[in-house]
Amino acid sequence: GESVGLHLPTLSVQEGDNSIINCAYSNSASDYFIWYKQESGKGPQFIIDIRSNMDKRQGQRVTVLLNKTVKHLSLQIAATQPGDSAVYFCAERNTGNQFYFGTGTSLTVIP
Amino acid sequence: GAGVSQTPSNKVTEKGKYVELRCDPISGHTALYWYRQSLGQGPEFLIYFQGTGAADDSGLPNDRFFAVRPEGSVSTLKIQRTERGDSAVYLCASSRDSSGNTIYFGEGSWLTVV
Numbered sequence: 001g002e003s004v005g006l007h008l009p010t011l012s013v014q015e016g017d018n019s020i021i022n023c024a025y026s027n028s029a030s031d032y033f034i035w036y037k038q039e040s041g042k043g044p045q046f047i048i049d050i051r052s053n054m055d056k057r058q059g060q061r062v063t064v065l066l067n068k069t070v071k072h073l074s075l076q077i078a079a080t081q082p083g084d085s086a087v088y089f090c091a092e093r094n095t096g097n098q099f100y101f102g103t104g105t106s107l108t109v110i111p
Numbered sequence: 112g113a114g115v116s117q118t119p120s121n122k123v124t125e126k127g128k129y130v131e132l133r134c135d136p137i138s139g140h141t142a143l144y145w146y147r148q149s150l151g152q153g154p155e156f157l158i159y160f161q162g163t164g165a166a167d168d169s170g171l172p173n174d175r176f177f178a179v180r181p182e183g184s185v186s187t188l189k190i191q192r193t194e195r196g197d198s199a200v201y202l203c204a205s206s207r208d209s210s211g212n213t214i215y216f217g218e219g220s221w222l223t224v225v
Contacts, residue, residue: 034213043115043202043216044154089153096167099144099214101153 012108019077021105023090028071030092034099035064035075037086044089047075077107085109113137115217117203123223124193132188132220136205143186144214145178146202154202160186161208193224 013019025033031052036044050057050064050073057064063076073090087104094100116135124130136143142161146154156170160180168178175193180186190197200221204214 036216041218043218046213046215049213091154097142097210098156098159098167098170100156101146103151103153 009103010106010108012110013080015082015109015111016079019075019080019084019107019109021075021077021088021107023073023075023102025071025073025090025092027092027094027100028068029095031095032093033064033066033073034091034093035062035073036089036091036101037084038089038104039086047088080107080109082109082111115203115205115215117201117217117220119220120218121221121223123225126193126195126224128193128224130190130193130222132190132201132203132222134186134188134203134205134217136184136186136203137215139207140205140215141183141208142206142212142214143180144204144206145186145188146204146216148200148202148219150199157188190222193222195224198222198224 034049035047037047038044048059048062048064050066055066061078065074085108087106089101089104091099091101118133144159145157147157148154158168158178159166163180163183175191178188200219202216202219204216206212206214
């Protein structure tokens with residue numbers, strides 16, 4: 001089966017600092033990756049995606065880095081705000097078009 | 112609609128009962144996915160549809176679980192003879208197609224089996 005894991009289950013940062021959330025994936029054939037944010041009681045919300053032919057992609061305050069050599073994905077959030085507090089998941093798409101999710105990292109922003 | 116809509120948002124049922132969970136995908140999205148999420152875990156793949164057909168149902172845990180999408184839009188996840196272990200959030204997602212587009216989730220249906 002698929003294995004998508006996160007290195008740190010919890011992360012606390014001061015408001016205004018940058019956050020980095022890491023994710024390891026196991027299937028070298030996965031070609032598409034998505035980061036989701038999930039607030040309590042809500043469904044996962046799309047943040048940013050990246051395809052396997054890219055190393056980096058930037059959005060508004062977020063950057064995703066993909067290192068295919070070590071099968072590692074990271075999400076960087078600049079100037080973290082209290083509203084960024086949530087659980088963050090990475091998801092990988094395998095050759096069968098299913099998306100597999102890791103356990104998630106809980107981000108807490110300290111005002 | 113504007114987003115993926117799931118009903119009911121909450122469902123409490125007795126062990127052994129039958130439940131149906133409904134998903135209305137984003138208009139025009141041909142791919143539809145069902146996931147299950149337990150507390151403290153990431154979403155777990157159950158099944159996905161491309162159009163009316165189930166393209167992959169390998170994630171369904173056993174034959175008590177079944178899903179349909181008869182007209183290629185709304186989908187229903189059906190659970191027979193519910194067990195307490197079925198308690199979870201059932202998430203539905205849709206994408207424009209299954210060729211690598213982003214999947215967008217609904218808010219989920221919280222199922223509690225007592």
